[in-house]
Amino acid sequence: MANTKIVPGQPRVKKDEVAQGDVSGLIGMVGPTMKGSFSVSFDESLAIEIMFRMLGEKPAGINADVTDMVGEITNMVTGGAKRILGEKGYEFSMATPIVVSGKNHTITHKCDGPTILMPFNSDFGKVHIEVSFDK
Amino acid sequence: MANTKIVPGQPRVKKDEVAQGDVSGLIGMVGPTMKGSFSVSFDESLAIEIMFRMLGEKPAGINADVTDMVGEITNMVTGGAKRILGEKGYEFSMATPIVVSGKNHTITHKCDGPTILMPFNSDFGKVHIEVSFDK
Numbered sequence: 001m002a003n004t005k006i007v008p009g010q011p012r013v014k015k016d017e018v019a020q021g022d023v024s025g026l027i028g029m030v031g032p033t034m035k036g037s038f039s040v041s042f043d044e045s046l047a048i049e050i051m052f053r054m055l056g057e058k059p060a061g062i063n064a065d066v067t068d069m070v071g072e073i074t075n076m077v078t079g080g081a082k083r084i085l086g087e088k089g090y091e092f093s094m095a096t097p098i099v100v101s102g103k104n105h106t107i108t109h110k111c112d113g114p115t116i117l118m119p120f121n122s123d124f125g126k127v128h129i130e131v132s133f134d135k
Numbered sequence: 136m137a138n139t140k141i142v143p144g145q146p147r148v149k150k151d152e153v154a155q156g157d158v159s160g161l162i163g164m165v166g167p168t169m170k171g172s173f174s175v176s177f178d179e180s181l182a183i184e185i186m187f188r189m190l191g192e193k194p195a196g197i198n199a200d201v202t203d204m205v206g207e208i209t210n211m212v213t214g215g216a217k218r219i220l221g222e223k224g225y226e227f228s229m230a231t232p233i234v235v236s237g238k239n240h241t242i243t244h245k246c247d248g249p250t251i252l253m254p255f256n257s258d259f260g261k262v263h264i265e266v267s268f269d270k
Contacts (some may be wrong), residue, residue: 020237028172028230030164037163037233064243070202095163095230096269098172100157105237108199110206113197134231 006127009119019117020104023047023062025074028103029133030081031092036133038078042070043125044103048072065101074099077129078087106116139185141262144254145153154252154263155239158182160195163269166227171268172244173213177205178260179238185259188231193240202234256269 014040021041026063042050047066052058082094096105100107109115109132119128152244164171177185182201187193194201209232217229235242244267246248253264 026163026167026233026235028233030159030163030165030228030230035230037231039233067243069243074245075238086173091138093165093170094238095165095170096172096267098161099243099245100159100161100164100235100237100240101243102235102237102240105235105240108202108206108234108236109232110203110209110232112226132231 004046004053004122004124007121009121011118014115017117018106019119019130020106021126021128022103022105023066023070023072024100024105024107025039025103026098026100026107027074027078028095029092030095031090034090034092034133036060036092036111036113036131038074038075038081039107039109039130040070040077040131041068041105041107041130046122046127047126049122052130062101070099071097077097081131106123136262137208138260139188139257142256144256146251146253149250149252149265150254153241154242154254156261156263156264157236157240158201158205158241159235160205161235161242162209162213163230164213164227165230166225167224168201169227169268171248171266172225173209173216173248174180174242174244174265175205175209175212175262176240176242176265177262181260181262184257197236202236206232206234208261216266 022044
């Protein structure tokens with residue numbers, strides 16, 4: 001979408017490790033038989049580069065335009081996951097996204113199930129996705 | 136619950152103001168006719184004091200016990216709101232909580248509706264609740 005080369009790392013079950021980000025989009029998911037939460041966390045440098053490639057302007061830091069973009073990306077990625085999981089018979093509805101901004105924050109999904117961590121790398125910084133479902 | 140005197144401030148519609156916290160519990164809400172998001176954000180000093188009063192031990196900083204407690208508080212407060220709103224005919228289900236930890240982070244609810252900000256003060260620091268529903 002933003003023509004930035006994003007290299008996926010090894011997806012894994014998040015145990016003790018701490019994954020930090022500077023701006024994150026979070027969304028809750030509720031279905032008839034399952035509920036859970038999703039997050040996508042960007043390094044500030046990467047979020048700003050994506051913003052630049054999409055809109056042609058480079059903000060000095062994380063502003064309302066950047067958090068709007070992160071909220072939209074959160075909706076898009078969760079919407080894609082919802083479609084794929086729906087085809088497999090896992091139905092859920094998405095809540096509205098929440099965007100968190102703050103240097104080096106960490107996220108903990110308080111679910112009974114494991115949290116899956118999907119790390120990605122790019123020339124402009126890291127992004128990672130986390131998803132967790134209650135059984 | 137934790138015998139800390141919490142003084143409520145004036146609830147208001149959040150406009151341009153930025154409310155910061157050090158540890159926040161977030162939860163998504165999905166109903167047949169509405170969806171939204173909820174957050175409760177603590178100053179680190181207050182979260183640690185509540186932990187101390189509940190469990191008798193004072194952690195040096197925000198650790199897994201503190202984020203567990205914040206997740207539980209998030210569930211409790213949202214559960215209370217769910218019951219009160221359910222009695223008024225507004226039904227929704229709660230997703231699983233997410234806890235964010237990081238000095239002075241800010242939260243933006245990406246909802247079509249306004250965000251209601253409820254600030255509280257105590258001798259040990261501030262806490263604020265934010266809630267937003269799509270119409």
